[in-house]
Amino acid sequence: MGGDHHRPTRALYVSSLLFCLVLLNLKRSIVLANNEGADSPAVSPAPSSSPTSFKPSDSYLLNCGSKSEMKMDDGRTFKSDTETSSYLSTSEDVQASVASIPESAFSNSTPSTLKDLYTSARIFPSDSTYSFFISKPGKHWIRLYFYPITHQKYDLKTAVFTVQTDKFVLLHDFSVDDESKVVFKEYPVNATQHFSLIFKPQKDSCAFVNAIEIAEIPDELLSDSASSVPQGNTLNGLSNYALEVSYRLNMGGPTITPRNDTLSRTWAPDTPYNLFPEGTEAAKGTTVKYRPDHGMTRLVAPDMVYLTADRMASKAYQQTIAPNFNLSWAMNVDGTFSYLIRMHFCDVVSKTLNELYFNVYINSLMALSNLDLSEKAGELNTAYYTDFVLNASLITNDSITVQVGPTTNAGLPNAILNGLEVMKMSNLADSLDGLYAVDGSYKGPGASKLKIVAISGLALAFVAMLFLGVVCVRWKKRPQDWQKKKSFSSWLLPIHGSKSNFSSRKSSLFGSRKSKSGYSSVYSNGLGRFFNLSELQNATQNFDEKTVIGVGGFGKVFIGTLDDGTKVAIKRGNHGSEQGVNEFETEIQMLSKLRHRHLVSFIGFCDEDSEMILVYEYMANGPFRDHLYGSANKPTLTWQQRLEICIGAARGLHYLHTGAAQGIIHRDVKTTNILLDENFVAKVSDFGLSKAAAMDQGHVSTAVKGSFGYLDPEYFRRQQLTEKSDVYSFGVVLFEVLCARAVICPGLPRDQVSLADWAMQWHKKGMIEKIVDPKIAGTICEGSLKKFAEAAEKCLAEYGVDRPSMGDVLWNLEYSLQLQVASSQTDRPEDKSNIMVLEKGSESGEAKSNPAVAVAAESDDSNVTVGSQVPFPNAASISGR
Incomplete structure (x- = not known):
């Protein structure tokens, strides 16, 4: 009886054992199948499973400032840099730690799965170095983690420092902009056998880092x-x-x-x-x-x-x-x-x-x-x-x-x-942040010329006299009565000149109706036309997405048609956002006072129902650059047309410098900010960086802003902005027009990277014709080319005092045009088959739009981008300012 009593129990035990063996075999089969699938061309996705991993030859994972290692959910272990102190060379052992980091400090690009790495930090009061041995030199990841946790002595929120390797600058004068957010930096960098990561705090500051990764990158990841x-x-x-x-x-x-x-x-x-x-x-x-x-x-x-x-x-x-x-x-x-x-x-x-x-x-x-x-x-x-x-x-x-x-x-x-x-x-300075190399030397515009030579007073006077003599011989100074001899009165208009066709109307008070701008009791008189929101809704089919031609940080840009049939560019601020309030106010205050044939016109604004909307003149033929080398489907501009466009832009800049009640420095002169209307008339745009000139000082002390390649090296060094900074940028534009190539080309040999330096080298050799745009080579008369290149060279003088005024540049461009016109009347080029002549006002001269090519937009926003296509003919560009 006893045996029979236990028989069901034993049977159940055997059955359970067999079932377990079946499960184990099934699990083993699944594992084998997955392993085989890793080498097969097709697999079924398993997002929750660990992906195929790469085992790097070199991998250093450091949990900086922590006294213990940290294991991540991805299986990696970050070791304490205290325990592995042989890597670190520093004068002081300063560490910090906190219990936890708030979830709000993380985003999609910095997931909280690695949040424990930010709870400790290594602090460097002076220059400090991590040194690593790399058994397989080549491309390696460098991943840096930053979060300014609290320390009783050092305020990491105000820390300013540089991070570099033996060759590359990764961060220059870096600080955490938003102290409430973690910062993650990731660099694929060439690592040598003895590799160093160096932290250099700014004077009276400190450096810090929360965690460091250095790991080999597989060869197939990055192509050459x-x-x-x-x-x-x-x-x-x-x-x-x-x-x-x-x-x-x-x-x-x-x-x-x-x-x-x-x-x-x-x-x-x-x-x-x-x-x-x-x-x-x-x-x-x-x-x-x-x-x-x-x-x-x-x-x-x-x-x-x-x-x-x-x-x-x-x-x-x-x-x-x-x-x-x-x-x-x-x-x-x-x-x-x-x-x-x-x-x-x-x-x-x-x-x-x-x-x-x-x-x-x-x-x-x-x-x-x-x-x-x-x-x-x-x-x-x-x-x-x-x-x-x-x-x-x-x-x-x-x-x-x-x-x-x-x-x-x-x-x-x-x-x-x-x-x-x-x-x-990385740039010419082998930097990913600025223009200073690892040895602290400046590698930006004009770096090769930054030499100070001590000269006696007698020698200095001799050089000055010699320079004046050269100027008298080579540079034709404009005559005193040049404006009377030339028909320039048509473009030099008073700052509060004739009113536009758009009648000013009394606006709703700024500051009312939940206005964002902060104005109070200010009317639109003198500030452009005030548009009702309903007017702009009608002009854009209620801001239909089909009419969007650009998108930026300020908001979307629409093409619209007013009741009188006028096409306009309408820039609408992001509804419900405070971004762009300062830009909105500045645009209205500055641009409403500028009226000139060669400046893109500001028409008006809307400040109703919490809206911030700006309305501008529409520019049908887009940026000048697109007609030089930016778009393959645009016909080639003749040399005479290029001269006329340069002259128009020079007129606009000359007006900014001298025609306004207070001189205005544009600060971002470049071919993308010279727009062309339907008749290819040039108009200067994009005044977002413009500054009113300080006439009593002759310069404006301000942070350096502008576009690399066009930037005045003297302004960069001294941070003193003058009208001659615009002149320098315009000189780069002139060579860009002549050569039809980008102002910076990192892929070229070092002596050709900078257009300004490259063109100046050829000009000094007396062989400027060698680098003329091949599409117009042979169509430029010798005298016109010589005068044009001479004007460009003078603009690029190292020091502002040696550069001509914009008025002098304008006069010499006019002279170059006269020489070209006179030559073309007596000696036509033998072959113009590669040039499609664009007659002003001719419909056939407009570049036909390609429906597959995106529409470009110029705007005052620093991050305006291109949206979808627009079913409007020749919607090449709009004015954003």
Whole structure:
């Protein structure tokens, strides 16, 4: 009986044991299947599982200022730099720690999964160095974590310091701008065998860091070459540059944390950067394939990037605007640097091969035309990426816009993007932050000329007399009565000249109706026309998205038509945002007082119902630069037309300097800020950086702002802004017009990178004709070229006192034009077959718009970017100021 009593129990035990064995075998089969799948071309996604990892030859993970190691949820362990103190050389052992970091300090790009790394910090009262041995020299990640936690002696919120390697400057005079947010910096940098990371606090300050990562980067991740923008050339030698990751976006998907990335990277959602989310829908695949023979492995990007994508929403491409609509993303950047842009693709939307064709644009320039993912990747659901380099000279308003849109011959209009990486490239100073090298030397404009020579009083007087003699011989000073001899009275208008056709009307009081501007009891008289909100709604079809031609930090820019048929550019501030209040006030106060044929006109504003709206003259032919080298579909401007445009811009600047009640310094003169109307009349725009001149001092002491390549080196050194700073920038513009090339080209040999330095070298050799734009070479008479180049050279004098006034420059450009006109009347060029002459006022002279090319917009916002296409002819650009 006893045995029978226990028989069911034993049977149940045996059954349970067999069941467990079955589960173990099943689990083992699953593990083996997953391991085999790691090497196979296709896998099913498993976002919750750990991705295929890379085991670097060198990996240093330091939890700085902590007394213990820290293990992350992704499996990595950060060791205490106190325990591994052999890496650190510092004069003082200063540490800080807190119990926790608030969740509000983190964002999608800095996930809180690594929050424990920010709870401690190493503080450096003086220069300090971390030294590492690198067994496999080459590209390595440098990841730095910063959060100003509390310390009883050192205030980390006010710390200012520099971080550099032996060769590259990573951060120069860095401080945490927003003390409530953590800061994460990520750099792919070449590391030598004996690699150093150096922290240099500013005088009377300190440096700090919360955590450091240094790890090898797999060879297949970064290529040595990339395509140029616009499309056409391949740039090599990228491995010599240090990079800084500015953006890493997962299109159509969620945040990817280091736990789910192959190389412990973070990928943020693209939503905050999507300019037109209403025209975008997310797509999702089920499998992704990698082709190692094409250089594609999971190390390039994890499955979760390629399995999601943004595509054109069905409702968008079913409407009539389909050929003009582009998916668009905009990101703020430092416009003085060039950028490496990587775009990730995986066709998870097509049912068959060769079904999806689209174009890729970067900053309105064609980066890739008729991209066929089936041809590039070989199969559907197959990972593919492509790299581009965007030159600093092609970045306007400190913004990069990436767009994908259908081609005109596409069967089904559609376009996709799976992932996007934007990386800053080191500059001539081997820096990723400013123009100072690791030895502290300045490598910016005019650096080779910064030499001070001690000269006796007699020698100085002799040099001055010699200089005056040269000026008398070579530089034709304008006659005293030059204005009487020339018909310039038509463009030199009084500052409160004739009223525009738009009648001024009494506005609602600034400060009322929940006004943002802060004005009180101020009427629109003298400040331009006051528009009712309903008027601007009617002009833009109630701010219809179809009329958007630009988007910036201030808000969207619309093209509108007023009741009298006048086309205008309407810039609407972000509703409910306080951003741009100062710019709104400054624009109204300054631009409403400026009236000149060669300045873009400010028409009026709206300050009703918490709106901040500015209205400007519409400029049909866009930026001057686009007609020089920025757009392939625009006809070549003749030399005479270029001269006339330069003369118009010079007239506008001359008026700013001398015609206004108080002189105004533009401070950002460049070819993108010279706009052309429907008759190709030049008008200076973009007064966001302008300053009223201090007549009593002769200069304005102010922080350096402007565009790299055009910046006056004397202004940069002394931080004293003068009218001659505009003259220097205009000299760069003149050489840009003559040579039709970007002012900064990092990919060229060092002596050719800077257009100003390169052109001056050829001019000193007396061979300026060697670098003239080939499209107009042979059409310029010798005298006109000589006079023009002479004017440009004088503008680029090292010191402002040696530069001519804008009036003198204008006179010499007029003289150059006279010589060209006289020559063309007696000796026509033999061949003008490569030039399409644009007659002023001729409809045939306007550049025809390409519906697949994005529309550029000029605005006063520092981060204005390009939106979707607009169904308006010749909507090349608008004036933003």
